[in-house]
Amino acid sequence: MIVLGEILAQSSTVYTVTVNPVKISNENKEKVASKLSEIFELDYNETLEKGNQNDAIENIAKKVDKEKTDLLRIWMDETGILDGINIDEDTKRYYPYGSLASHIIGFCGSDNQGLDGLEAKYDNILSGENGSISKAQNAKGATIGEDGETYSSPISGDSIVLSIDSNIQSIVEKYLEEACIDNVCTDGGSIIVMNPKNGDILALANYPNYNLNEPYTINDTDLLSNWDNLESSENSEYLQAMWRNKAISDTYEPGSTFKLVTASAAIEEGIVTDIDKSGQFTCTGGIEIAGxxxxxxxxxxxxxxxxxxxxxxxxxxxxxxxxxQQIGVSKYYDYLEKFGFLQKTDIDLYGEAGSIFLAEDKVGPVELATISFGQRFEVTPIQMATMVATIANNGKYVKPRLVTATIDSETGRRTEIDPIYGEQVISEETSQKILSMMESVVSEGTGKNARVERILNRRKNWNF
Ligand SMILES: [Zn+2]
Incomplete structure (x- = not known):
């Protein structure tokens, strides 16, 4: 199970119906095909064809609800046609919130194996074991042992508890969708909300998202109407794109937000001691670098x-x-390394991309100049969020995480997972200066569109 306060993903019991064609008498084949196709909404001729095979077993319907198999059982009792029709218990994953946090939760395949998101990453914890009956036999096939048979009951999988706050997640998804539509963002968009004190991801959303209960249904109405006319390779490509967690799997050029790294290094290295010293810098509209x-x-x-x-x-x-230029390439790359830009964050999901930077020995003055204001390299959104969280965590690196605890399904015992911290990238004093400047950017600077009055007021009461 995947839980927050509420259950986000759980298994429910479903049934798989199969037939053994050779066990169904010839006189009953048409009746069976007729009933099966009626209950499970199948093509009669195809169902009859399955019943006429010489195979040991033919699949009729997978993962169907109990209401339908109950109808079949009643009919079997009434008609006395019991041989050759099998109803086996199976499990199906169900996601009560549909598309909420779809790129984080991920989904399972028909064999209940996690295929994407946390369902895949934590598959070994979440999936239980099927019950089984095993017989111990000697070489001649005769049963040995006391009663010759051991029965093991099915074991439920354990649960994981997520850091996601479902309120923040819903709000983020709603406004991300609005913003992407209003601004015609053809590549979609991503938002990450992270608690800098412990690395908890409170919300992580990409637009567009998809319905976890129907992960193979494309979320684009134009594509959907033409879906069956596309090549299967195209179908697969569109689905992969829909499932892609862009916040961790795609890289982008961060632009001016990266100036925080340059400012951090400049203050930490003592190049700037007084952030309010007027006239320390002069902009003449440009700067000459290596010609x-x-x-x-x-x-x-x-x-x-x-x-x-x-x-x-x-x-x-x-x-x-x-x-x-004053920091220099070597020191600058030290800060890239310490802020986590030269490696993946190792967040608990598959498919995380790495950044794209020039090798340190290939960086000349012009390249260093463009890196200093955030251009001509690419990083992932999760790396950027981690850098800002590190600044806000008094300068100590904090690793992003999605899972805060596990719960044992047998004992109910909850095991907390400790946050992971890295090195002190910048001093607490430097981090305070950067945070104070970040506030100015939003309250009076070029980031005024992001000004939120209540948050600015609240920061004054933070005990940094
Ligand atoms: Zn300027």
């Missing part, structure tokens, strides 16, 4: 004299390029 002039985004009306705080609020490229 190449790199423009500020506001080259047409240069920012002029600025402190570091003002430069971050203005998102002024030349200031960060200048800082990058």
């Amino acid at each position: 190449t002039r790199i423009k500020c985004w506001r080259y047409y009306r240069p920012h002029g004299s600025q402190s570091l705080r003002q430069a971050l609020m203005n998102s002024c490229n030349p200031v960060f390029i200048g800082l990058g």
